Structures are given as structure tokens and as C-alpha cells.
Amino acid sequence: MVNELVTQSWVRLEALRAELARAGVDGFIVPRADEFLGEYVPPSGERLAWLTGFTGSAGLAIVLPDRAAVFSDGRYTTQLAQETDPALWERRHLVEEPPAAWLKEHAAGKRIGYDPWLHPQAALDRFAASGATLVPLAANPLDAAWADRPAAPSATAEPWPLEHAGRSSAEKREAIARELRDARQDAVVLADAHSVAWVLNMRGGDLGHTPLALAFALLRSDASVTLFMDPAKAGPALREALGNAVAIEPRSGLPAALAALRGRTVRLDPEATPAWFAETLRAAGALAVAGADPVRLPRATKNGAEQEGARAAHRRDARAMARFLAWFAARAGAGGLTELAAADRLLAFRREEALFRAESFPAIAGAGEHGAIIHYRATEATNRPVRPNESFLLDSGGQYLDGTTDITRTLWTGPGTPPAELRARYTLVLRGMVALAATRFPAGVAGPHLDAIARRPLWEAGLDYDHGTGHGVGAFLSVHEGPAAFSRSAANVALREGMILSDEPGFYLPGAYGIRIENLLLVRTDATVPGPRPWLRFETLTLVPFERALIDPDALVPGERAWIDAYHARVLAEISPGLDEATASWLRGACAPL
Structure with missing residues (x-):
């Protein structure tokens, strides 16, 4: 069984390397994150585990043509050693041996690909100091190699009762909109599904242990919101609770919604928002400004x-x-x-x-x-x-x-x-x-x-x-x-x-x-x-x-x-x-x- 797992890991790693060659890059960064950048991900987002075998909740891998490394923190030192093959993966401490330093040592001057949906801008800035050329890829090459990737979750989203929430969604939305107005900002992208859940008093079942409906939201300075989520996930109870001030659109509607912000000032949290949003807003002619997610402190x-x-x-x-x-x-x-x-x-x-x-x-x-x-x-x-x-x-x-x-x-x-x-x-x-x-x-x-x-x-x-x-x-x-x-x-x-x-x-x-x-x-x-x-x-x-x-x-x-x-x-x-x-x-x- 052990030999079978080792062979499987080698096959997956080589399949990814073949995709990287087709994409014209010299390496690829695989974070332990999906597009919502949360600690916990659904099976469809377990890219790091699929590739390396490491199942911890904090980690990252870098794949080059002739070597590869997997990183995690002190909580997972023993687990990382148990779950990964040392013949394929160098094991590194995420804090003591930062990935950017490893990249600088082994890939300075090389073209290193990344999926702009899976990295916040702050993380990319840290990698930029490595001397490697970071290349955003329109399609994730790992997904092309992952033939039996599970489907994205589709659990029904529900309202969280006011007796437990303590404040109505309308009250929360207005408080965030007031902060935007005071900062002379027109909108904020809420890319953290926890923030979306809190401000809309919405919970779901897309993750096994965290009651989230995985979704993005655009909250404007007039307190209106567009919720980007499969509309089929929003049942009558949630639609009634959200009311007319919250529109629900599929995620495919994001590019058009961001394009409509041309000339507007939009806040993005550089630590919690996929880099794709800033790239798309800049291309649309909007002013993307860095700022903390305005929901994090009220939520905490x-x-x-x-x-x-x-x-x-x-x-x-x-x-x-x-x-x-x-x-x-x-x-x-x-x-x-x-x-x-x-x-x-x-x-x-x-x-x-x-x-x-x-x-x-x-x-x-x-x-x-x-x-x-x-x-x-x-x-x-x-x-x-x-x-x-x-x-x-x-x-x-x-x-x-x-x-x-x-x-x-x-x-x-x-x-x-x-x-x-x-x-x-x-x-x-x-x-x-x-x-x-x-x-x-x-x-x-x-x-x-x-x-x-x-x-x-x-x-x-x-x-x-x-x-x-x-x-x-x-x-x-x-x-x-x-x-x-x-x-x-x-x-x-x-x-x-x-x-x-x-x-x-x-x-x-x-x-x-x-x-x-x-x-x-x-x-x-x-x-x-x-x-x-x-x-x-x-x-x-x-x-x-x-x-x-x-x-x-x-x-x-x-x-x-x-x-x-x-x-x-x-x-x-x-x-x-x-x-x-x-x-x-x-x-x-x-x-x-x-």
C-alpha cells in the first residue's frame, strides 16, 4: 500500500510538470487554499493534499522541473513527515524557512506560475522579493492534471435567526456602508466567505465543519449588495430574509459587475482577497485601493x-x-x-x-x-x-x-x-x-x-x-x-x-x-x-x-x-x-x- 501511494504521488507530480511545460512556465505555487482563501476547503479545493499527500490545514508547495518542496508550520512538523514522500518533496518550515526564500535560492530569474484565484496580493508581494518572475495563469494546471476532481459544493444557504445574530443584516450593511462613505470609497469586495455570512446573517453547508455558504459579495456605499453565489443555493427563506437590497447572481456575473465599477474606488483587503479581483478591477479602469476587510473586526x-x-x-x-x-x-x-x-x-x-x-x-x-x-x-x-x-x-x-x-x-x-x-x-x-x-x-x-x-x-x-x-x-x-x-x-x-x-x-x-x-x-x-x-x-x-x-x-x-x-x-x-x-x-x- 505504501509503495502504491508513493507511485501515485510521483505520477501526480509528473502530470503537473507536464502541464507546466505546456503552460510555458518553470514552476508553480500550490497553496493550501481555494478561491475563498479560508483555512478549511471543500474536497474540490484540496489541491495541496491531492498533489503531495499532506492533509494539514496550513501549507504550500512549490514545484520546479527538477525539485519540489512542501511547507507547513510547527503544528504539522510530524504530520508533514508522515504524509509526504521525502524522495519527491523537501519538507520545510513555513515560518523558519519561508517559501519566498526557497524560491529565491532555487528559482531566481525563472518564470513561476500561479493561479490568481488562490493567492491574495499580499502573498504575491512576498514572493515577488524572490527574484522570480511571477506569471498569472488563466487556467490552473493542477486542475488539468486532476482528472477525478470532486464537484464544487452546492448545499442550500439559510438565514441565521436574528435571535442568535443580535443585529439585522440591514443594520450591519448600513454600518459597513457608512465606513465606506467616510473613506470616500464606493464599494468593497467581500472575498472572505465568513464576512459574507456575517454581514448577511447567512449560514450554509458547503464545508463539513464550518457552516458557510461559499460566496463572494460586493457591498456598495449605499448599503446595497450583490451576492455572487449559485442562485439555486438560495432558498425562499434566505431570499425573503435578504430582501430587495441584496441581489443574487451566479459567480459568472463577477467580471461584468466589476467592469461596471469603472472610475469608482473599490476597497480590497490585500490579505484576504484573491489577486484576480485587483487585476480585473484595474483592467476595467476602477481604482482598487488596499484596505482591511471592514467586516472582520465587527464580526470578531x-x-x-x-x-x-x-x-x-x-x-x-x-x-x-x-x-x-x-x-x-x-x-x-x-x-x-x-x-x-x-x-x-x-x-x-x-x-x-x-x-x-x-x-x-x-x-x-x-x-x-x-x-x-x-x-x-x-x-x-x-x-x-x-x-x-x-x-x-x-x-x-x-x-x-x-x-x-x-x-x-x-x-x-x-x-x-x-x-x-x-x-x-x-x-x-x-x-x-x-x-x-x-x-x-x-x-x-x-x-x-x-x-x-x-x-x-x-x-x-x-x-x-x-x-x-x-x-x-x-x-x-x-x-x-x-x-x-x-x-x-x-x-x-x-x-x-x-x-x-x-x-x-x-x-x-x-x-x-x-x-x-x-x-x-x-x-x-x-x-x-x-x-x-x-x-x-x-x-x-x-x-x-x-x-x-x-x-x-x-x-x-x-x-x-x-x-x-x-x-x-x-x-x-x-x-x-x-x-x-x-x-x-x-x-x-x-x-x-x-
Whole structure:
């Protein structure tokens, strides 16, 4: 089977090289993106996986006639090595060994093709510094080589109820149009399907775990909108909700709509809009100006209804998690479980909760050494038993009609005592998570300023983790949402009241175990700090106990112990009333004071 996959990879790579020769270019850049430039793509957009075998959510490949490289970040180092053939692909770190630097070393002066639908202008600008000549191609040569490419998704789009959205689409459209008028701009291209979904209060089923209808939109300064999406996807309920101010046209109508903007000023987000739009607008005689997507910050700053929805969704999700953890604790030490069986059982518990729609991403259920693969995904080929006396990392989440959840717990299967090293490192990770959750900070502070707080306990022990500490989370949208994040490489975006971010430090020992602990945090105003300058704090949304067997209480300072005890008391008070007695009994033990 392995030899068959290697042969398949070679055949696909050579087929692409043949297409590149026909196109008259010396190489080609293959991003892990479709035309909507999102983190998650439908099967028809999985070009990088088809070509290289790498299935992670962040990556890029460059193909030259005599060599090829595939890039990803620290979350996928192990996975990249497992899924790609070293005889065909050089493996490179996306941050430490940037693709532009590799291109400069190996292809300076060469003609390198790209699909203008799959790259934002900002990414092309970074490649331009390589010394290669970038050549936009009218047709993607990989698609020509991909004979059995799946069809594009065609799920029905639906309105998102106002009781959950909190603001009408008309109100949102007018707010964005007012910003355009103030900037003396005539329109904005909304190329991020999440922004389209938010401003139109529209959700869909084009992706397996993110409730999106993949679409583009043109929003004008008079608040009118043209939605570019297969009209067959818009049912009567959505058309009624959108009203006459929103026209729906097929994507084939985009060139004519952009041509009609001749002489007009149109905003494009250079980080989130395919380069095709700027090229087409310039050819039409419009003035394309760079500017941030005006929907990103309002979307990330949850209103009152979205905040209440998040709290309600997390309470229901916590009940499902409590039922799962009680079930897991009674069975894991005896053996007989597998990674997939555990993930399936958790999904079954979530499906019993009201307003549940789907997982927010495929569950990461990694037993023992699989936990060290940061974004591991169990398959029939990799699925292994959950054995007694080992760690088990479970990162999962749910899409509920009123909110999106994401939680990680590292568990001990028992029945024996965990090794001292594992307890010590788990406790360091927990201390970092608590430190960030308990932080108060002045307005104006951004995620990169807070990232080190969660790392400090690990740093003091000479340890670290190769991923960001946290990401933004949407409101019944993507589990990974910008623009704010806790990361050294994140954009310098000040945190605002209403933002929801994850708090998830970790530690990974390849071949042995992985530790990650994750709660979601809601940014709130802290009125207890005197003085004229506003201060902010975090409200913890996740309500699930930590793994007591892995906590070393003696390694905690009094403030950390008090925080954990108070958190567990809150979990017990808010979650136990909705549980059966057996689960409630387990929860009382899990939440007892340290």
C-alpha cells in the first residue's frame, strides 16, 4: 500500500510538470487554499493534499522541473513527515524557512506560475522579493492534471435567526456602508466567505465543519449588495430574509459587475482577497485601493446576543463533555477502547444536546505518542488502542446554532499513577493556561503582547511549544477566526470587549506523549480597576474539569490553586443540575477542591 501511494504521488507530480511545460512556465505555487482563501476547503479545493499527500490545514508547495518542496508550520512538523514522500518533496518550515526564500535560492530569474484565484496580493508581494518572475495563469494546471476532481459544493444557504445574530443584516450593511462613505470609497469586495455570512446573517453547508455558504459579495456605499453565489443555493427563506437590497447572481456575473465599477474606488483587503479581483478591477479602469476587510473586526467583536449564545452553547457542550469524561474514566483503564471509538462516543453525546449541528472540526483524539502530533487525526489506518496507563489528548468542539465551541483536555487512562515527569509537565501547561485566563490588561493590548504569559511556566523549565497560544473563535462560524490571536506572529490587533479567543498552551514529546489544555475566553470590561483608562479581563466560557490525576498540587502557588478550585466549583454549580446522577457523581469528584 505504501509503495502504491508513493507511485501515485510521483505520477501526480509528473502530470503537473507536464502541464507546466505546456503552460510555458518553470514552476508553480500550490497553496493550501481555494478561491475563498479560508483555512478549511471543500474536497474540490484540496489541491495541496491531492498533489503531495499532506492533509494539514496550513501549507504550500512549490514545484520546479527538477525539485519540489512542501511547507507547513510547527503544528504539522510530524504530520508533514508522515504524509509526504521525502524522495519527491523537501519538507520545510513555513515560518523558519519561508517559501519566498526557497524560491529565491532555487528559482531566481525563472518564470513561476500561479493561479490568481488562490493567492491574495499580499502573498504575491512576498514572493515577488524572490527574484522570480511571477506569471498569472488563466487556467490552473493542477486542475488539468486532476482528472477525478470532486464537484464544487452546492448545499442550500439559510438565514441565521436574528435571535442568535443580535443585529439585522440591514443594520450591519448600513454600518459597513457608512465606513465606506467616510473613506470616500464606493464599494468593497467581500472575498472572505465568513464576512459574507456575517454581514448577511447567512449560514450554509458547503464545508463539513464550518457552516458557510461559499460566496463572494460586493457591498456598495449605499448599503446595497450583490451576492455572487449559485442562485439555486438560495432558498425562499434566505431570499425573503435578504430582501430587495441584496441581489443574487451566479459567480459568472463577477467580471461584468466589476467592469461596471469603472472610475469608482473599490476597497480590497490585500490579505484576504484573491489577486484576480485587483487585476480585473484595474483592467476595467476602477481604482482598487488596499484596505482591511471592514467586516472582520465587527464580526470578531461579539454583540450581546452572540455572547449569550456562546455561554449557552458552552453550557450544553460542557454537559456532553462531562458525560463523555465520566464514560471514559470508567472504561479507559480497562483497555478495549480505540481513538476513533472515543471520538465517536463524544460526538454521540454532543448530538443529544439542543441546537447541535456538527463538530467544529474533526476531533483530535491522540493516545500516547499520537498526542505529540499537534493536529493528529485518527483514521482507520492510524487508529490505535487507548491503552491503560497512558495520556490521551482530546481536542474537539461543536457547532451549535447559537455558538461555536473548542476544548482540549489531556487525560490519564489509569488505573496506575502517572509518571512524575508527565505530571510535572502537565502542571506547567495548566499553570500557563491559568495565568493567561486570570490576566487583567489595559485597553490597547494585543494578542502578541499576552502570548508569553502562558509560556512563562514552561520557559522557566526550559520548555516551549511550536504553535500559537490561542486563536479567535466565531459565532456559529469558523472555530479559527481572525484578526486577533495569542501568538508571537499574530497581527497587532488590540483586544476588544466581545472577542472570543482560545487559551491553549501545550507541550509535546515526539514519540511519547502530548499535552494541551484549552479553554475559550471572552474579553470583558474590567470595571474594578480605578482610573480613566479602560481595563479588560477574561471570562472563561469553557466549563469542564481538568485531569486531577495529572495535577501536582504542590507545584501550584496559592493563587493558581485558588483559581482552579474556584473554576471547578463554578463548573459543578453550573453543569451538574442538567446531568444524570451517575455523571453528576463523577463530576463532584472531578471538581472537589485540590
